[in-house]
Amino acid sequence: MGHIDRYILRQLILLFGFFSLVLVSVYWVNQAARLFDSLIADGQNLSVFLEFSALTLPWIVQLILPVSAFVATLYIFNRLIGESELVVLQTAGLSALRLVRPVFAFGVLMAILIALLSNILAPTARTQFMDRQEEVADDLTGRFLREGEFIHPTDGLTVYIRAISDLGEFSDLFLQDQTTPGAQVTYTARNALLVRSETGPRLVMFDGTAQTLDLETGRLATVQFSDFTYDLGGLIAEGGLRRISARELPTGLLLRATPEMAERLGIGYGRLVFEGHDRLAQSLFVIFVPIIAAASLMLGSFSRFGVWKQILIAVMLVLPMQIVRNAAEAQVRADADLWLLSYAQPAIAALVAAVMLGLAMRRRKGWRRVPL
Known part of the structure; x- marks a missing residue:
């Protein structure tokens, strides 16, 4: 050249x-x-x-x-x-x-x-x-780990966390579930943890209340609990192998x-x-x-x-x-x-x-x- x-x-x-x-x-x-x-x-x-x-x-x-x-x-x-x-x-x-x-x-x-x-x-x-x-x-964890604001990890679900500790513990949790037709369930808990299981992530709540509102009759049922597990695995689509x-x-x-x-x-x-x-x-x-x-x-x-x-x-x-x-x-x-x-x-x-x-x-x- x-x-x-x-x-x-x-x-x-x-x-x-x-x-x-x-x-x-x-x-x-x-x-x-x-x-x-x-x-x-x-x-x-x-x-x-x-x-x-x-x-x-x-x-x-x-x-x-x-x-x-x-x-x-x-x-x-x-x-x-x-x-x-x-x-x-x-x-x-x-x-x-x-x-x-x-x-x-x-x-x-x-x-x-x-x-x-x-x-x-x-x-x-x-x-x-x-x-x-x-x-x-x-990965739903990243969607939950946001404190001080109302978030919507998926349709029909609203979550509020006042504070998150360095160990990942939630303080003063509010969760409203509208995924079930005809019913609205509101959970409040003093503390909560997001844990993994074989069936998917689960939210474990402590010292809280579950309020279920029947949207047809307008009746409200309240249940207090010392601990309660909310399954988040159903919120994740069953995918299997990726296309x-x-x-x-x-x-x-x-x-x-x-x-x-x-x-x-x-x-x-x-x-x-x-x-x-x-x-x-x-x-x-x-x-x-x-x-x-x-x-x-x-x-x-x-x-x-x-x-x-x-x-x-x-x-x-x-x-x-x-x-x-x-x-x-x-x-x-x-x-x-x-x-x-x-x-x-x-x-x-x-x-x-x-x-x-x-x-x-x-x-x-x-x-x-x-x-x-």
Whole structure:
């Protein structure tokens, strides 16, 4: 690789890192805001939020990288044209095919990075995310450990705890249960503890009163108790094994998927087939995105008004490719035998890149025939 290749490749990588950081930060903040609201509302602490946020990063980065590569290539070649560097290189005899060589190397680096993310890091992170999400959903302790405020751990249940000791003992507990149709039960206790059992968490109350109001007759029954156990296990949905998502499965297993395996997992066979091939297709697709950007800008030349027309052409060429991917996904999900359509997006991107590169080389030859 020559000095010019290293120069352009270094600029591409630097700008790619900058745009990736900006775009990932914007997208992550948007996702983190919703995640923060749901976790904190359930009484989880900051460490759980940070853990969940970290686990979402691999697939966020996977989505953002092709966009960052495209924007970085547009920026670099726009700057090369604006500062007349591209004109100098072309005057020195470098063809469009020669100038696009470092862009191709850049695309290959992006493909390797996308392959690592989509085939290794993202599935692993999603599995851990779903497992931790299941644990948090089943954990009622965090929902109860909030003192001095009325909380609603689940529908029909209201809890108030005046104070919680360092040992986890509740003082002055108020619990109102409206989960039974036609009745409302209110418990008050001087002290209480949240304990684990084989059937799930239980709330053990001491020195309290249970008031049962019949909503139909309006009659109130009061019972005093020295200790009483309230079963919280019924508030947790009977889940058994967690349902597996196609995005968690290894790529090798997805590529070898069978209808029987899809039926056992409860996932559509076409969904499994498309997910496996799409991971490979996205790695190929990102190779040609920077080439389309570079070739489109090489159609232009230095102008005080910039090369906004060529930038618009590049954008209009790349944007519809997401529609191609969506259409291919719908077809493969409906009929898994059409799995080759999973590669329609990178195939069209390769064709567009070749056409645009050919036009850029043709324009260069025409420019050389112009007399000085």
